[in-house]
Amino acid sequence: MNQYRPDVVAWAADNYENCRSIFTELGERPDLMRADPISALRRIESELSAGWQPNAMPDEEWVQFRTFLMVVLAEFLISYHGARWEWAVDPSSPLGGRWTVAGFPHPLGQETRPVDVGGIVNDTRSMDDVSFVGLVNRAEAESGMREISG
Incomplete structure (x- = not known):
């Protein structure tokens, strides 16, 4: 089986540039x-x-809305928390x-x-309204970042 081997650095750079374009289109500074x-x-x-x-x-x-949400959600997590893009093997x-x-x-x-x-982001397809704060909260919860066990 020929497994796809992504270029994580290029993917991250493309998404960052997409995020910059989104903020430019929204009338904000690109690096916001x-x-x-x-x-x-x-x-x-x-928005x-x-x-x-x-x-x-x-x-x-x-599809365009999904891409928009995926880019801004990922870039928020990266910018705010110091996270990074990663390719996860999934057969x-x-x-x-x-x-x-x-x-x-x-x-x-x-x-x-x-x-x-x-x-x-896929889960938003069935929603009447989408909250970006809600998406961030869900991502942070899924990361386990706020879990404390001992």
């Missing part, structure tokens, strides 16, 4: 996500509160893996889990 992730979070939350309804979108529009995937965001810090130094950003 890296320079001030909390302001970027607020700007995306404001989503303008009435985006994924469950009512035609397929082509949904159930047609490509043999999937893109995740990993490397979350835990306040007690415990191990955290990679987050399937695409999977989180």
Whole structure:
């Protein structure tokens, strides 16, 4: 079996550039996500509160919206938490893996889990409204970053 071997550095750079383009299109400074992730979070939350309804979108529009959400969610996690893109081997995937965001810090130094950003975003397809803060909270919870066990 020929397993796909992604270029993580190129993937990360492309997503960062996509994020910069998104903020430019929104009339913001391109580096807002890296320079001030909390302001970027607020700007995306404001954009989503303008009435985006994924469950009512035609397929082509949904794909664009999904890409938008995946890019900004991943870049927020990377910028705010110092996480990184990572390729996770997954034999159930047609490509043999999937893109995740990993490397979350835990306040007690415990191990955290990679987050399937695409999977989180896919779940918005059936929603009436999408909250960016809600997506961030879910990603942080899935990472185990806020779990304390002892």
